Amino acid sequence: MAGVAGAAEKQMTADIVVVGGGAAGMAAVTQAVDAGKKAILLEKNAFLGGGASMAEGLGAVQTRWQRDKNYALAIEDAYNRVMNYTHYKTNGPLLRRFLEGSAENLDWLSKHNLTFHLTQMSPTECITWHVVGKYKNSQHGAAYIEALSDWAKEKGATILTSTPAKSLITENGRVVGVKAADNQGNTYTIRAKAVIISTGGFNNSPERVRDWGHYDPAIYQGLVPLNKTGDGIAMAEAAGAVPGNMALMAHPGTRASNVKLLGNIWVMSWQPKPVWVNDSGKRFVRETVTHEFSDAANALGQQHNGYAWAIIDSNMVDYFEKEGLDLGVGVLVPVGAKMTDMKKEIKDVLAKGSDGFKSGATIAELAKQIGVPAATLEETMKRYNENVAFGFDRDFYKEREWLTPINKGPFYAIKIAPYSFTSIGGIKIDQYMHALDKNNQPVKGLYCTGMDAGGMYGDSYPVWFSGNAFGFSSWSGRHAALQAIEDEKL
Numbered sequence: 001m002a003g004v005a006g007a008a009e010k011q012m013t014a015d016i017v018v019v020g021g022g023a024a025g026m027a028a029v030t031q032a033v034d035a036g037k038k039a040i041l042l043e044k045n046a047f048l049g050g051g052a053s054m055a056e057g058l059g060a061v062q063t064r065w066q067r068d069k070n071y072a073l074a075i076e077d078a079y080n081r082v083m084n085y086t087h088y089k090t091n092g093p094l095l096r097r098f099l100e101g102s103a104e105n106l107d108w109l110s111k112h113n114l115t116f117h118l119t120q121m122s123p124t125e126c127i128t129w130h131v132v133g134k135y136k137n138s139q140h141g142a143a144y145i146e147a148l149s150d151w152a153k154e155k156g157a158t159i160l161t162s163t164p165a166k167s168l169i170t171e172n173g174r175v176v177g178v179k180a181a182d183n184q185g186n187t188y189t190i191r192a193k194a195v196i197i198s199t200g201g202f203n204n205s206p207e208r209v210r211d212w213g214h215y216d217p218a219i220y221q222g223l224v225p226l227n228k229t230g231d232g233i234a235m236a237e238a239a240g241a242v243p244g245n246m247a248l249m250a251h252p253g254t255r256a257s258n259v260k261l262l263g264n265i266w267v268m269s270w271q272p273k274p275v276w277v278n279d280s281g282k283r284f285v286r287e288t289v290t291h292e293f294s295d296a297a298n299a300l301g302q303q304h305n306g307y308a309w310a311i312i313d314s315n316m317v318d319y320f321e322k323e324g325l326d327l328g329v330g331v332l333v334p335v336g337a338k339m340t341d342m343k344k345e346i347k348d349v350l351a352k353g354s355d356g357f358k359s360g361a362t363i364a365e366l367a368k369q370i371g372v373p374a375a376t377l378e379e380t381m382k383r384y385n386e387n388v389a390f391g392f393d394r395d396f397y398k399e400r401e402w403l404t405p406i407n408k409g410p411f412y413a414i415k416i417a418p419y420s421f422t423s424i425g426g427i428k429i430d431q432y433m434h435a436l437d438k439n440n441q442p443v444k445g446l447y448c449t450g451m452d453a454g455g456m457y458g459d460s461y462p463v464w465f466s467g468n469a470f471g472f473s474s475w476s477g478r479h480a481a482l483q484a485i486e487d488e489k490l
Helices: 023-034 050-054 064-068 075-085 092-110 140-154 206-211 231-238 264-268 287-291 293-301 314-322 342-352 363-370 374-390 468-488
Strands: 009-019 039-042 057-059 116-119 129-132 158-160 165-171 174-181 187-197 247-254 275-277 308-312 357-360 411-424 434-436 442-448
Touching (some): 009 023, 009 231, 023 039, 023 140, 023 468, 039 187, 050 140, 057 092, 057 116, 057 468, 092 116, 092 468, 129 140, 247 293, 287 293, 293 411, 357 363, 363 411, 442 468
Parallel strands (some): 009 187, 187 442
Antiparallel strands (some): 057 129, 116 129, 174 187, 247 411, 275 308, 308 411
8 A cells, every 4th residue: 555656654643533433433523522622533434434324222311301201210220230131241330330421421412413212112122212313314323423423523523534543553551643544545643642442343354253252253144244343452452451241232134045134024034923943943932032132143043053944824924014013123114014015025035036035835845945854843833833722832931912823824934043233342441431451450542432342241232221332332432532631631
């Protein structure tokens, strides 16, 4: 790149450099310029947003939106529930600070041209999801990014896209800047009083999914390729910070050729009414686990070869067409959405052929199509239908209201497997977003936020606290900037 004609070596200075332009990074740079500080943001992609652009709402407690709906989730209750869910792998002081500041953070965002409305995706969730309203022509996470980007630029922030940070500059054990390079061959040496890492995690790097998260990347595939490859975590570690617990925000999804992402077949696989069987043709879980998508992904990942088949029948197809979905996909595909062209999509996919969507006039024929023993699948479905008739799932205790007979052909099978929205966890931090070294002391000048920060999660994402990753990312980015200003007396 150094040999590109016209390329330059640029020297820059700033009070704060933010590495990454997602939820955390945009909050950090906006807070920095709000405080009158010189801030530079570096973004690897040609566009801002990363995973935040795909997000919909921020998790928070004790907000004015919740009060307006007479909904109360005490901070104490949220704290205890998170700690119990993660088996106390969560950093307690960090969690407490986030919960106590989550409502105020939404108030701050409201002063930056953002609006919110409170909603719920699953009946098992607390009502903590503050979905972002429209800004200009964007909505949800994309609106958050555009609104903060506009605000930060107007206040004087320098935002460089297609300019990934390459390494941190350290002197005498202190981080004093960043080296970067853009797609035109220009290199940048940026000196700063503080660097905030917010690069969005590592779930788009199969090697780091395997080495850091200890998942099989062939099974746990990233849903959307957003170039989140762990750059920030690696740079922080090279500067002396130590990694904490790292995992994936995993979720179930259809894995089948010629099936449209978030189309009728795709969303049908993880509804609570179908039956899930593994590659032996046996049930292994109560299918309502899908209300907690991280738990559902865990169950799938534990199966041989890391997948299952969701079995439905013709009556269920009719149900989804006429009555709609029992479980939505965020606010994009809400509960009750009718799959009006379901039969057409089924016909089209079967005509094209798919490795993950099969049909059979009988259960035995379906078993042959998906490669499981016919006698086993027939016995599995016979026993399940007996359970439905009894009104009690003797095997996995699926709730009665979700027990539906599956007995009318043709029958269909949809392959379902774990994916990841993002990674969760990263560099070990304290409650002030300081990156910590091997002696549990802050690496001076370095802060880690959002999905590059360790300490908020155990090995699974707490779906019941919906929006908490987006909420934590925004809060931690903003408060890293505030902490840097205080630490460095900027």
